[in-house]
Amino acid sequence: MNDTERHKAIIELLRETPFASVRDLQQRLKASPATIRRDIDKLHELGLARKVYGGISASDAGDSARLSARPYDENRDIAVEAKRAIAAKAADMVRDGDAIIVHAGSTCYQLGTLLARRNVRLWTNSMPLAAHLGEHGTCQLSLSGGALYREPGIIHDTAAGSPGFFASRFFVGTQGISSKGLLESHPLLVKVIGELAACADEIVLLADSRKFSIQPRNVALPLSRVGTIITDDGLTDANAKMLEEAGVTITIATVGGEN
Numbered sequence: 001m002n003d004t005e006r007h008k009a010i011i012e013l014l015r016e017t018p019f020a021s022v023r024d025l026q027q028r029l030k031a032s033p034a035t036i037r038r039d040i041d042k043l044h045e046l047g048l049a050r051k052v053y054g055g056i057s058a059s060d061a062g063d064s065a066r067l068s069a070r071p072y073d074e075n076r077d078i079a080v081e082a083k084r085a086i087a088a089k090a091a092d093m094v095r096d097g098d099a100i101i102v103h104a105g106s107t108c109y110q111l112g113t114l115l116a117r118r119n120v121r122l123w124t125n126s127m128p129l130a131a132h133l134g135e136h137g138t139c140q141l142s143l144s145g146g147a148l149y150r151e152p153g154i155i156h157d158t159a160a161g162s163p164g165f166f167a168s169r170f171f172v173g174t175q176g177i178s179s180k181g182l183l184e185s186h187p188l189l190v191k192v193i194g195e196l197a198a199c200a201d202e203i204v205l206l207a208d209s210r211k212f213s214i215q216p217r218n219v220a221l222p223l224s225r226v227g228t229i230i231t232d233d234g235l236t237d238a239n240a241k242m243l244e245e246a247g248v249t250i251t252i253a254t255v256g257g258e259n
Contacts, residue, residue: 001029006039007048014049014058017079019209019234019255021055050236057234058210076106076128082208082232085253087111089230090171090206094120098168101196102129104154104189105173107206115139123165125154125192152186162195170200172221174207176214179242181223185216193220202227205248209234223248 001009006029013020013028020028025036044051049058087110094100096119102112104126112129115122116137124130125144133141142165146157172193176183182205184190197203205226212235223246230251243250 001031003039003042006031006035007043010039010043010056011048014056015078017081017255019052019055019057019082019232021233024055052234052236054233057236058213076109078106079208079210079232082234082253082255083107083110083206085232085255086206086208086230087114089251089253090204091115091118093169093204093228094118096120099123099166101165101167101170101200102126103170103172103193103196104129104152105206107173107208108171111171111206121167123163123167125156125196127153127155130155149188152189154188154192156188156192158188158191162198165199167200169202169204170196171204171206172196174205174211174220175216177205177207177211177223177239178215179223179246180219182220182226183214183216184218184220187218190218190220197221197225205229208232209236209239212236212239222246 009029010025022033022036026033040051040056043049043056049056083106086107090111091114094115099121102108102122102124109126109129112124113132116133116139118139121140123142127148130143133139144155144163146155146160148155174182175185182193203226207229209232223243226248228249228251229243230253232255233252235252240250
């Protein structure tokens, strides 16, 4: 495999996962660590990807605008390994007997499936998660009432306001992240996230590192409202600094390795 073929393969991989380590690429491309590091340096130099600690991450440029507009049915199949690793870390935060809110979204869905048979009280507005828990779960399930919005896949009553459910933690995903906070393109999600944030003691953001390169126009929550973010090991030093300055605790879920 020549340089051009390896570079193309790396870019294709980063469309499906937010981060790839040198070891991942070495095994996948059958190349030496020195060759992989040269590839990473070149792709970073060309602006096609980002060189991060231990490997490479998707570029801030790329196709972030297109990704931010993906419907749920498409988004759920992107960066699945990272989402599962993040969800596993989030599940470790939940204790038996807890009351929690799990918002709509593909990473939150992964969390909900891990909690399906746990002794917890779980409230959700996610249509896909509610369907899964109804069929496979034993946890105490409470659902949002109202109309079904097939995109973004939530059940919501626009006249009802905040639900009468109070939780120790609100697990939420987001389309994008910036210094301004959690970003969403759908106005309904901005409204819903704001309402649910008032119903929990702590807000835990579940977001793979690609979300830092996606910039929808609407701010759903400022970073100062977030207690913890669980993300993957593609997080850059600059974004880590931004989160720390906002007082957000960072938990890293290792993709493709031990969590």
